[in-house]
Amino acid sequence: MKILEGKRGLIFGALDEKSIAWKVALNAHEQGAKFILSNAPIALRMGKINELAEKTESRVIPADATSVDDLNKLFDESVKLLGGKLDFVLHSIGMSVNVRKGREYTNQNYDFTIKGFDVSALSFHKVLQSAWKNESMNDYGSIVALSYVAAQKTFPDYNDMAENKAYLESIARSFGYHFGNRNKVRINTISQSPTITTAGSGVKGFDTFFNYADKMSPLGNASAEDCANFCIALFSDLTKSVTMQNIFHDGGFSNTGISEDLIKEFTS
Numbered sequence: 001m002k003i004l005e006g007k008r009g010l011i012f013g014a015l016d017e018k019s020i021a022w023k024v025a026l027n028a029h030e031q032g033a034k035f036i037l038s039n040a041p042i043a044l045r046m047g048k049i050n051e052l053a054e055k056t057e058s059r060v061i062p063a064d065a066t067s068v069d070d071l072n073k074l075f076d077e078s079v080k081l082l083g084g085k086l087d088f089v090l091h092s093i094g095m096s097v098n099v100r101k102g103r104e105y106t107n108q109n110y111d112f113t114i115k116g117f118d119v120s121a122l123s124f125h126k127v128l129q130s131a132w133k134n135e136s137m138n139d140y141g142s143i144v145a146l147s148y149v150a151a152q153k154t155f156p157d158y159n160d161m162a163e164n165k166a167y168l169e170s171i172a173r174s175f176g177y178h179f180g181n182r183n184k185v186r187i188n189t190i191s192q193s194p195t196i197t198t199a200g201s202g203v204k205g206f207d208t209f210f211n212y213a214d215k216m217s218p219l220g221n222a223s224a225e226d227c228a229n230f231c232i233a234l235f236s237d238l239t240k241s242v243t244m245q246n247i248f249h250d251g252g253f254s255n256t257g258i259s260e261d262l263i264k265e266f267t268s
């Protein structure tokens with residue numbers, strides 16, 4: 001059985017084949033969904049999204065997720081092109097200008113901070129508000145954004161993205177209330193293990209905390225493919241009562257104090 005048969009969606013954030021959104025799109029296509037792919041105009045020029053569109057028989061509509069006008073047009077066009085309201089949306093968007101420009105957490109450029117916040121966190125509210133005002137979601141739809149455990153615990157080099165992720169997770173709870181109440185639409189964030197992608201690898205010391213998390217997690221780091229599987233489960237009708245949650249998809253990392261692998265490493 002294809003669990004997304006007959007469902008329509010919108011997937012933000014597929015840049016190249018390493019992107020988590022890329023794997024979600026391939027999986028959603030296999031599961032019978034029809035969807036629109038969207039990314040920032042500059043990412044469309046630099047990335048390979050047309051390749052993905054061909055593979056998944058989907059259309060691409062550019063939108064800067066910080067622009068309310070772009071988002072309104074995107075939701076409107078998506079509903080028209082797909083022939084009906086949407087059943088699922090994936091927000092897989094993140095970028096810190098401070099991280100990109102090598103600014104430490106204790107030496108932020110606040111223009112960079114505000115830009116990164118707009119792209120990584122506020123854009124989620126803008127996406128939701130646009131879907132809300134345009135009445136673009138079908139009842140019992142599902143909306144998912146991707147987060148990271150630095151919202152709860154400190155990872156020094158994750159920098160201002162920690163605050164962005166905390167805000168993102170809070171939006172899922174607050175908007176989840178309103179969208180649930182009006183349309184039974186559920187909104188969740190998935191807190192994913194470190195994953196080798198363009199955004200992930202941009203964080204200083206990424207290899208170290210990728211390997212550390214892998215050794216700390218009883219199941220090892222969750223792969224991008226497994227993350228895609230989990231997104232599909234949340235889009236499907238099998239999770240109709242799950243909403244306003246931040247769900248750790250991290251092989252057990254977030255609840256592990258220390259692992260035997262790490263004990264061995266520190267025992268002389």
Ligand SMILES: NC(=O)c1ccc[n+]([C@@H]2O[C@H](COP(=O)([O-])OP(=O)(O)OC[C@H]3O[C@@H](n4cnc5c(N)ncnc54)[C@H](O)[C@@H]3O)[C@@H](O)[C@H]2O)c1
Nearest residue numbers: 013015019020040043065093094146194195197198199200
């Ligand atoms: N890679 C990891 O280790 C990891 C771990 C946990 C959570 N996440 C989260 O997963 C999500 C996807 O990231 P990824 O790892 O697949 O990396 P990625 O670099 O492939 O995806 C990030 C996407 O954000 C898009 N984007 C940036 N600015 C935008 C804008 N203004 N408008 C629209 N789109 C814009 C980029 O073009 C890109 O497609 C992000 O929210 C990221 O923080 C990643």
